[in-house]
Amino acid sequence: MEFSTLAALRTACADLPPGDAAAEAAVAARQATLTKPPGSLGRLEELAAWLARWQGRAEPRLDRVSVLVFAGNHGVAARGVSAYPATVTAQMVANFAAGGAAVNQLARLAGATLKVVPLELDRPTADFSLRPALDDAEFLRAVNAGAAAVQAGTDLLALGEMGIGNTTAAAAIAAALFGGGAARWCGLGTGVDPAGLARKRAAVDAALARHAGTLGDPLLVAAALGGRELTALLGATVAARHLGVPVLLDGFVGTAAVAPLGAAGLAHCRAAHLSAESAHGELLAELGLKPLLALDLRLGEASGAALAILVARAAVACHAGMASFADAGVDAAT
Numbered sequence: 001m002e003f004s005t006l007a008a009l010r011t012a013c014a015d016l017p018p019g020d021a022a023a024e025a026a027v028a029a030r031q032a033t034l035t036k037p038p039g040s041l042g043r044l045e046e047l048a049a050w051l052a053r054w055q056g057r058a059e060p061r062l063d064r065v066s067v068l069v070f071a072g073n074h075g076v077a078a079r080g081v082s083a084y085p086a087t088v089t090a091q092m093v094a095n096f097a098a099g100g101a102a103v104n105q106l107a108r109l110a111g112a113t114l115k116v117v118p119l120e121l122d123r124p125t126a127d128f129s130l131r132p133a134l135d136d137a138e139f140l141r142a143v144n145a146g147a148a149a150v151q152a153g154t155d156l157l158a159l160g161e162m163g164i165g166n167t168t169a170a171a172a173i174a175a176a177l178f179g180g181g182a183a184r185w186c187g188l189g190t191g192v193d194p195a196g197l198a199r200k201r202a203a204v205d206a207a208l209a210r211h212a213g214t215l216g217d218p219l220l221v222a223a224a225l226g227g228r229e230l231t232a233l234l235g236a237t238v239a240a241r242h243l244g245v246p247v248l249l250d251g252f253v254g255t256a257a258v259a260p261l262g263a264a265g266l267a268h269c270r271a272a273h274l275s276a277e278s279a280h281g282e283l284l285a286e287l288g289l290k291p292l293l294a295l296d297l298r299l300g301e302a303s304g305a306a307l308a309i310l311v312a313r314a315a316v317a318c319h320a321g322m323a324s325f326a327d328a329g330v331d332a333a334t
Helices: 006-014 021-031 043-055 075-079 087-098 102-109 136-148 166-178 181-185 194-210 218-225 228-243 252-265 280-287 303-321
Strands: 065-071 113-118 156-162 247-249 269-271
Touching (some): 006 136, 006 218, 021 303, 043 303, 065 087, 065 228, 087 113, 087 156, 102 113, 102 303, 156 228, 156 252, 156 303, 166 181, 166 194, 166 218, 166 228, 166 252, 166 280, 181 194, 218 228, 218 252, 247 303, 252 280
Parallel strands (some): 065 113, 065 156, 156 247
C-alpha cells in the first residue's frame, strides 16, 4: 500500500474495512460451550474474538507474529527536552541490530520476528516549535515507509518506536488533538529533571501557538508536530487495517502517533499496556482504549506490545485447546 498524495491517505483513513463480524460471533459461540463459567476468562475471551474479527477467520491463530520498531530523530531535541543526546537514537538502532535491547529478548520470548526501520537518522525533523516538523513530501515518505513494512498475512503486529525527543512530540500531538496544553500532556519521558520538564513544556506550548491554524486537521497535526517514526507508525496502522492485520500498540508515544486516526480508525488495535508516562492513561481514555497490562513500563521500543503478544497467545491457546462441556463429559450450568 502506497499513498501518492495526502488526499489518497485521507481516503484510506476514511474508507476502513469493518472486520469480519461473523468470525467474531463464531468465537463467542464456541466460548459459550467451553468448560468454564460464562465469561470467566475475562478479557482473554474478548481478545480471541477481536483477533478473529480482524484476521477474518473463525479460528484465530498466531503463526506469523511481528514486531516493528521505527526510529527517527527530532529537531526539538536540541532544546534540551530529553535526558539523553540525540546520538542515542542511532546507537540504540545498532543495539537492536546486535540483539542487545529489551525488545530483542521480549520478541524472542513471544515467538515474534523483529524488524527495526531507521528513518533518515542523519536528518532530524525541523524544530516544530518554529515550523512544521515535516513538510508534505517528508510526511508522505514516512507514512509510506510505515505502510510498506507491514506484511500481508501477518497474524498479529506489535508496533514500537525509538527516537530521542519523541515524548515531546507525542505530548504536542495529544495536546493538539485533545486540549489541555503542555501541562496536561508533558511527563518526565526519559527522566528529565525539573528544568528539562520546563523546557519540554515550553517547546510544546510554543508549537501549539505556532501551528494553531492546523489544529483542526488531525493529519496536519501529525505532520506539524510529529516525527518520522511517529508518522511511520501511523502509516503502518492504516496499512494493517486494510490488510486485515490486528495491531498491538505500545506506550504513550506509540499511542499518540496513531491518535490522529481516532477511535474508529483504531478498532483493529488494542493497547498493550498502561505505561508509567504520566499522560498515557488520559490518552487511552480519550481514545476509548483499555490496556491489557500495567507493569509501570516506560521504555518504548515495543517492549509492552511484545509482552502483550504472550497474553494474545494465552487467549488463542485457551480458545483452541479447551474442551467443550459435551466433549469432556462435564455437566453444563443449568
